Amino acid sequence: MVSNPTSPSPFETKKFSIIVACAVTFIALLLRFYKLNHPDEVVFDEVHFGKFAGHYINREYYFDVHPPLAKLLLGAAAWFVGFDGKFDFEKIGDSYTKNNVPYVGIRALPALLGSLTVPIVYATMRETGFPIAIAAFSASLVALDNAHVAQTRLILLDAALVFFMALSLYSYIRFRKLRYYEFTSEWWLWLSATGFFLACTLGCKMVGLFTFLTIGSAVIVDLWDILDYKKGYTMDHMWRHFSARALSLIALPLCVYLSFFWIHFKVLKYSGPGDSFMSPAFQETLHGNELLMDSQEIRYYDIIVLKHRDTKVFLHSHIEMYPLRYEDGRISSQGQQVTGYPHNDTNNHWQIIPTKALPEAGHGRVVRHSDIIQLLHVNTQSHLLTHDVASPLMPTNQEFTTLAKDDHSRYNDTLFQVNIADGDDGQAWKTKSGHFRLIHIPTRVALWTHPEPLPRWAFGQQEINGNKNTQERSTIWFVDTIVADENGLEAHDRGEATSPRTVKRMSFFRKFGELQLLMLQHNAGLTASHPYATGPINWPFLLSGISFWTENEQKQQIYLAGNPLGWWICVMALSVFAGIIGADLMARRRNIKPIPEGIRNRLINSTGFFVAAWACHYFPFFLMNRQLFVHHYLPAHLSSALVAGSVLNFLLTESIEYPISIERRGFTRSKARTYTDFGFRGFVVTAVLFTILTFSFVFFSPLTYGTPGLSGEEVNKRRILSSWTLHFAGKEHEST
Template identity: 60%
Template sequence: MSLARKRKTGGEASTLPHSISRTTSDDEKRRLPRPRPPPTSHSETLISLSTALALTTLAFVVRFYRIGHPDQVVFDEVHFGAFAGQYLRREYYFDVHPPFAKLLNALGAWLVGFKGDFGFDNIGDSYTTANVPYVGMRSFCAVMGSVTVPVVYAIMRESGYPVVIAAFSALLVLFDNGHVTQTRLILLDAALVLFMSLSLLCYIKFHQQRYREFSKTWWFWLICTGLSLACTLGCKMVGVLTFATVGVAVLWDLWGILDIKKNPEISYFYRHFAYRALGLILIPFLTYLAFFWVHFKILIYSGPGDSFMSPAFQETLQGNQLLLNAQEIRYYDTVTLKHKDTKQYLHSHLEAYPLRYEDGRISSQGQQVTCYPHNDTNNHWQILPTKEIPDSGRGRVVRHNDIIQLRHINSDTLLLTHDVASPLMPTNQEFTTVVPEDEERHNDTLFQLNLIDAHSGEPWRSLSGHFKLIHVPTKVLLWTHAKALPEWAFGQQEVNGNKNMQDRTTAWFVEDIIEDGQGMDFKNRTGHVEPKVVKKRNFFKKFFELQILMLQHNAGLTAEHPYASNPIEWPFCLSGISFWTDGDTQQQIYMIGNLIGWWITAVSVSVYVGIVLAEQLARRRGIEPLEEGIRNRLYRNTGYFFGAWAFHYFPFFLMARQRFLHHYLPAHLAASLIAGSILNFVLVEEVNYPVSVAGLNTRLRPAVRARMSKVALGVVGVLALVTIGMFLWEAPLTYGIT
């Protein structure tokens, strides 16, 4: 048999699971001391630490250079600076991202003396005029962005790569214009990328303890991994992609532990599974919950985010209008009804639907029912009972699941829907009105009042009582959508009957009570002023309501944006984002990656895929082109980095929401790790040191000695220089200088 066909034994240079000899029992293997690499010299340690210090210093210099320019609101500081102020004012806001990174920004703002008295209303608003300590606020983010660089270096060193290779991967992040732009402003990405990289590092450190399972150090790094993952998800929802990266590595690890040839006792697998579930699922979940607990504890006052939340949620906020002004609604009250999403009033006027629509369909020619954005007497509707009610008292209160009629005041007609197609949507029913004397149409005027999240018999309230109006005979819901009707309806918004009972956009509320049905003062119908006490609500109800809304609104960010881009463009840096411009000085901050650096990472990812495919083809023909240790590193260590890149990149192809270049930054960091690994594969000569432990031939963990030739050093040096040169060439756009 040729040497090419012989399987090499004993080479494992990876951070991911591997076994030692199968000839020894599982109990014996677990009792063995952990194999140790040849001792690291003092000079090598000093060089590595000095390199890390130099990279960290450079990262701080690059990110803090002219951090006070411009002294104006830049890009999304409009949002995230404002959120910091709302934390300090304790006013409730709504955002599609979890709160952890915003809490960190608020902490930074508080530490530098910001009082929350600046609104961040528009890009270009002056910080200096308003005496905002914006430099300190930006600096808090810049520190996190700077610390990311030595973390990248540590990932590579802990994975066993030489100092020069590890420094090169760190340099790709250090001198990346995109990372610098995004991490020196009051934004979320500095925290997101930092905790994403910490998650990768902590899992590597955890896996290094595989020979010391269940030890204190093993537990320490397991919990650190879980906490880092929770912090990543707490910054942005895309942190779930980091969970996926580590999750696949954990499953691979558990799959190896499950092998009966390695571990005959299934209880041993159960123990590993349970401890990982505790450290990587339960602890992160509790930590994630804690971020929202703090969020709710701070934001106790009514604020700009109230309207996104349910009435029950809003009534937990001090000063909320629902809490202060919500009134019970009684039969014969005249009210205005408003659609929750489009914020338009239910409206009707004397004009009728045309006989024939543009597509040839025939209408009922009934009175038009539409939605109108302005307050108008044609928005007034009276609530009529369909059962006997008392002359006075609380027996006249309208309640959940009551059957009602709605009378249009100005035309003295009753709201009706029937099996006639609506003007704009042939699948939905037309809404119109009918005179009360038409007894044959009585049933078509009956609607069931369904209060959202209500209990049986709960009273209907203005403002707080979000409801759905269900037509009794046909079970369709009163609904409107943003599309306007033609000129014959004065361009007003269409109202029709929606057949989808689960549609969340069918919610309405009573904005105002115009007149009491008995001529009483409806604001004081009980004869005394009731105290308005802030209501309590279960934390988990608030938590899950906010989670659902965050996901819905995130998915709903589909509007076109001039600087939105497609994921296919990102690895090649084909477009960027304009953050700020000054027409007078011709200065601009334009977020775009380091073109050389991004192309190096893109090529490295492609080369990695090519190497793996070529190696697999060779093995299919019985040829083993790679020594076992190199192959293990390529598949397990570089494969770990490749998984991080893939999980942080490909899911964006499935998202319909707006996508921007900065969404690629976590994937770019992973690609920088791949770039270093591929350079190591191509340029560095591996020297493996077998270690004999109790007669077992095994290999070291990834900390494998490696020599770099002068040619290899020269190649890495040239790539580093051209990357730095491109950074300097793009620097005017990064720092907004001329």
């Protein structure tokens, strides 16, 4: 107990707090910048994000599943340190030194952001009202964490993601502290800062939506409280609060988020490796794009080669027939096979036949959007046809075959409509840029293919069939080349006047909408297996890590794994919090109040907010089918570090109550406030935990920094769990 709770301890002064904040920041900087030049080779996902930095410098368009802010920052850092963008980051292990890449300067940006995250954690705890020692403990769980250090020393996105996520939580706490000073300039400042940093978090990775979920949940609780008539607020006052939050936490973040893409599109103005992901209209806005430079109008009687946009196979036919029976016993039409073939040969040649009379010359001869055509297979002189017969591999889809040119008995089954993607009436069909769907007139199915190969009777080529879902994204085709026209002339020999190849315009919002949709689709499609991919259930317990880099000659390796002691402390803190709240709720059912009201309010409001942040950044991963890794847990781990400090404070403090006066909305009243005395015992416990965390970090640091020369025995000592797939282990623990 203390005699005068209002007089601060010498260890709780502002000056001492600044000293501690500087100390934890120095430790974070030291650990993240130590040996930043090692290894001087491409490590793990630097193959992607280093490459993207080069594309920004060369202004070449690329496609990625993540929003652009963190990559823009890396590109700016690369430009600032003199990177010319010529190194292609082709594979893990490529040498930076031999290729004169200023990689240390680029890595310095994520290292700095990772370091600055630590004092933000410290400041968050202090602003929430926790003692200096507790704030330093939570900060040390991040500063001395091997996973945070390893991830933020490389050219990766997670340092920026976690940095802005921490700033979002800090800003919202600063805003909530001003709830009795509503609509003041400082209140607006921190509310707007929260929205700005939320946009930055989402601008780094799509998982930034989880930070929106965290803050959004807190805002809903806050507005629900204001709505209570017992608080004395009018509905007009409530709507003012709602409007302020909608403006600062929805409208402002949206504008900021859009600005990142506006800069992204402005910088990437030249054709690059990401062109093929985008629509033809988008590609034609890029300087030097193949679709813009080489596209030609397609005319009737042209002999063309058609290519599937997604799988890149050619529409192909040959003289072999479908077998009488398929393996499942179904009987086929025994017609001529139509398949998808990956190589270009003369069996890919098709001639466009008109279905109505055409004028002798002029624009009427150009094939246009919605025209109905026939496709004649040149080598076998037969028309493309589909009918209500099941395809070989997919009984729900229609078989494609051909019909002899002189056989007019099934004329209607050879009619197809050319539907140019996003086409307008009268729009000319073009090679390269004229992506289209070929729709069968009688049955309204779309020409389609998929990667599963046909049996040996079709030489393992891809199946072509009719898809009833005509709007399926994978039903898109394009004309790769015009082989010849009806006079035998190739397109470039026609002697036609060509229009100037000027870059076309496309509105920013159409570009943004198209890219955003593609990002979401490709994010969901990252389902391929990976040797280091793990499920979320493994992450809090650190059951696995990721091999970032190995070098066999000196037996060096970088293995991403957290500080086991720190991660397990965080898990225990979450469990203790759940136990405390559960026990308190049960006791109160029997009219027993084991926790003083002030302490309980802090536990629910402050610690509860941190637990909500952890839950919002962790549990959504269980709903995902995409490829996941342990580094996806880092934002949740930071939240659990805040929980750990809060729970430790609860366990170590003693409490007394003393009267105070509170001014709120013009009224002054007295109440009892609970004062917590951290005491000498608390400093001792936190000092011991800090020491143990430091020793644990140092022990596992060879795996974090890629220290050379560890013997198999030394590697074995650091493999504390059999699920850690370390390299260069001793024979009794060799990893697969």
